[in-house]
Amino acid sequence: MPSLPIPLGVSQDSSIEEMGGAAPLSANVLADAGGSVRRRPGISSWSDFPAPSTTSPVIGMAVYGDALVYVTQDRKIHAWLASGLVQELSDATAATQLDGGTRPTFAITQERITIAGGGALQTWQGTGLSTRLGGSPPAATHVVGANTRLIVNVRDNSGRVQWSDPGIGGHESWPALNFLELESRPDPLPALYSDTNELVGIGSQSVQYLVADAVAGFVSSRTVSSGTVAPYSFCQSDEVSRFMDDRKRIVESDGRSITPVSSPAITKTLRDLDAVSDTWAFHAHIGAYNLAVWVMPTAGRSFAYNVESKTWSEWRARTSNGLWFPLGFSSYCYFPQHDLHLVGMADGRIMKLDMDATTDDGDLLYGEMVSGFLDRGSGRLKLCEAVKLTFRHTPGTSPRVSLSWRDDTGAYGNPIDFTVTSSGMLEIRSLGTYRQREYRLTMSDDAPLTLVAATEDYQMLEV
Numbered sequence: 286m287p288s289l290p291i292p293l294g295v296s297q298d299s300s301i302e303e304m305g306g307a308a309p310l311s312a313n314v315l316a317d318a319g320g321s322v323r324r325r326p327g328i329s330s331w332s333d334f335p336a337p338s339t340t341s342p343v344i345g346m347a348v349y350g351d352a353l354v355y356v357t358q359d360r361k362i363h364a365w366l367a368s369g370l371v372q373e374l375s376d377a378t379a380a381t382q383l384d385g386g387t388r389p390t391f392a393i394t395q396e397r398i399t400i401a402g403g404g405a406l407q408t409w410q411g412t413g414l415s416t417r418l419g420g421s422p423p424a425a426t427h428v429v430g431a432n433t434r435l436i437v438n439v440r441d442n443s444g445r446v447q448w449s450d451p452g453i454g455g456h457e458s459w460p461a462l463n464f465l466e467l468e469s470r471p472d473p474l475p476a477l478y479s480d481t482n483e484l485v486g487i488g489s490q491s492v493q494y495l496v497a498d499a500v501a502g503f504v505s506s507r508t509v510s511s512g513t514v515a516p517y518s519f520c521q522s523d524e525v526s527r528f529m530d531d532r533k534r535i536v537e538s539d540g541r542s543i544t545p546v547s548s549p550a551i552t553k554t555l556r557d558l559d560a561v562s563d564t565w566a567f568h569a570h571i572g573a574y575n576l577a578v579w580v581m582p583t584a585g586r587s588f589a590y591n592v593e594s595k596t597w598s599e600w601r602a603r604t605s606n607g608l609w610f611p612l613g614f615s616s617y618c619y620f621p622q623h624d625l626h627l628v629g630m631a632d633g634r635i636m637k638l639d640m641d642a643t644t645d646d647g648d649l650l651y652g653e654m655v656s657g658f659l660d661r662g663s664g665r666l667k668l669c670e671a672v673k674l675t676f677r678h679t680p681g682t683s684p685r686v687s688l689s690w691r692d693d694t695g696a697y698g699n700p701i702d703f704t705v706t707s708s709g710m711l712e713i714r715s716l717g718t719y720r721q722r723e724y725r726l727t728m729s730d731d732a733p734l735t736l737v738a739a740t741e742d743y744q745m746l747e748v
Contacts, residue, residue: 343629
């Protein structure tokens with residue numbers, strides 16, 4: 286009697302034909318290097334964060350010294366300083382608030398934190414209210430700190446990068462000649478980031494890398510023919526950066542070349558989305574996982590790339606009646622002094638992305654895995670003698686799991702619900718006959734649970 290694996294939760298391949306066996310869904314689950322599957326980190330309370338002063342969504346966060354500086358959608362700036370203590374860095378005057386209407390980006394230097402949001406640059410030096418950055422910096426959506434300077438993308442159609450004078454005290458001096466036109470292609474420059482010792486100017490059709498120069502300030506080093514449709518989709522891990530390109534692919538770059546990582550797994554899924562320009566991204570080393578995550582607020586989708594295993598999953602929230610809906614957080618920041626992965630919420634709170642949490646702020650965190658259609662290498666009729674599921678279970682809990690399936694693209698049957706009461710193998714016998722079958726497994730309560738293996742014992746009925 287043959288026994289073969291059921292590929293549940295290892296990777297989502299929603300752009301590949303599920304009739305050919307590709308897994309169309311791995312929602313809210315993560316697979317480790319050995320193939321064991323558990324739910325993604327949930328959202329839990331950060332007990333040190335007080336009741337928010339505003340119910341406006343938290344759209345950006347950055348660590349400056351021992352403070353967590355964050356921006357809310359009403360353009361107010363705040364700083365968490367200690368347990369229960371938040372200092373307001375903005376008052377009712379416009380000059381203390383973030384100018385512009387885009388997501389904030391942050392540059393951290395010895396002297397100050399500087400924030401760009403589509404208009405005039407804003408700065409805070411650790412005391413008092415935030416202020417406009419002095420001198421005459423141009424309006425910008427992105428600001429970075431490199432080679433002791435502040436550098437921005439000028440917010441016009443020129444494709445120009447401009448920078449301040451170097452050193453402490455030089456950030457409020459912006460000479461007119463401190464600029465470089467990224468002219469490899471005459472495209473706008475919607476995004477600017479730093480990658481190790483280089484600047485990364487991401488245009489709508491090209492990516493240009495810049496390096497520091499003792500005389501000129503910065504000079505162009507090379508250009509890659511790949512732009513972006515999502516200026517905030519950039520995230521970096523060690524010396525590798527990733528972003529959504531101008532063809533709606535997720536690509537990664539080591540500064541020398543650009544390689545698609547969403548192909549073929551989710552490329553078509555991404556291309557079919559109508560609105561991705563507001564996509565934002567973050568990178569998180571959390572638990573045993575090295576993750577890059579892209580959140581698409583308007584499209585209502587979020588995708589996580591496991592860097593080590595090179596696999597994909599989709600992150601969603603879910604109502605009690607089974608309806609999926611977008612994630613509930615609007616920003617992310619790692620706070621190394623406290624080893625916290627923080628997420629900004631739509632109601633002004635800051636909470637934790639928590640590997641030990643099995644809910645999203647109290648809402649059940651559903652994990653759902655679909656195998657794709659399996660024919661075991663033959664179109665002949667088969668008898669499913671048993672499905673064997675091996676779980677690692679936490680003593681004192683009774684997690685609920687359901688298994689359902691469909692044959693030959695028909696409707697899913699009523700699920701088999703069961704409770705996992707101990708670690709080890711759970712066997713479900715005599716599941717009928719099929720020529721090709723797709724399995725769906727759902728983890729549906731707030732108890733921790735890991736799926737270690739899933740196999741099927743079957744028998745060929747036709748010669």
